Amino acid sequence: MRPVVAMLLCPIILSLPLPLHAEELQLSVISRSTTHADLWKAAEVAFQRAGVTAVVREVSPERSAVLANEGATDGDVGRSSGLEKNFPNLVQIPEPIYQYAPTAFSYKRFDVAAGWESLRSHTVCIRRGLRQTDQRTKDMTRQVLADESTMLRMLAAGGCDVAVMERNNALARAAMTAEPPLQRLLPPMEVMPLYIYLHKSHAALVPKVSAALKQMRADGTMHKLLGEGE
Numbered sequence: 001m002r003p004v005v006a007m008l009l010c011p012i013i014l015s016l017p018l019p020l021h022a023e024e025l026q027l028s029v030i031s032r033s034t035t036h037a038d039l040w041k042a043a044e045v046a047f048q049r050a051g052v053t054a055v056v057r058e059v060s061p062e063r064s065a066v067l068a069n070e071g072a073t074d075g076d077v078g079r080s081s082g083l084e085k086n087f088p089n090l091v092q093i094p095e096p097i098y099q100y101a102p103t104a105f106s107y108k109r110f111d112v113a114a115g116w117e118s119l120r121s122h123t124v125c126i127r128r129g130l131r132q133t134d135q136r137t138k139d140m141t142r143q144v145l146a147d148e149s150t151m152l153r154m155l156a157a158g159g160c161d162v163a164v165m166e167r168n169n170a171l172a173r174a175a176m177t178a179e180p181p182l183q184r185l186l187p188p189m190e191v192m193p194l195y196i197y198l199h200k201s202h203a204a205l206v207p208k209v210s211a212a213l214k215q216m217r218a219d220g221t222m223h224k225l226l227g228e229g230e
Contacts, residue, residue: 024053027040029059029076035100035168049212068199074201090197093210096195103186107182110185112186127148151165172184
């Protein structure tokens with residue numbers, strides 16, 4: 001290229017817009033939870049389909065919503081409905097990411113047809129920081145522990161009669177194949193939808209991610225990733 005032509009083209013080239021970088025969000029997920037680790041896989045796919053790169057930050061359940069509300073993270077994955085009442089900077093994506101089914105696990109069988117009331121005469125192990133489970137068992141005899149592996153050790157040692165975990169929890173499923181086998185007591189205590197929440201600064205993404213989750217439910221991706229419908 002001749003020097004004169006190159007000089008004429010330089011201002012044009014410099015004035016062209018630079019390529020846009022894909023938006024990247026940091027989302028908090030409850031740490032040391034096999035259930036939430038699985039939910040993250042589904043969330044990552046949903047954001048990819050919405051054209052957004054999402055990265056995970058594992059934090060304690062007590063801190064995850066706080067950080068998202070403060071804007072220290074961009075959102076929170078796998079939380080129950082109503083979170084925005086206490087954290088007003090969070091916006092719920094209306095399509096659930098999962099139908100969470102807290103279920104009783106025990107080494108002895110008993111009837112749980114009455115739901116949460118079935119546990120009242122037993123010592124219950126629950127995980128710290130799970131708002132709905134905490135509310136449902138607040139007036140019961142219980143052990144509030146750091147994570148599911150600690151709950152299972154306490155249950156095996158006789159420190160509680162029953163542990164409440166998600167119906168498809170991987171650690172509980174492994175214990176069901178051991179000797180003596182852990183018993184999964186059905187039906188679940190209840191079934192509650194879990195949602196993704198975004199900081200209000202990302203509210204424009206809500207319809208895109210909601211549509212992606214609906215699409216994943218329709219095309220079988222949710223069943224493949226989370227066993228939904230089993």
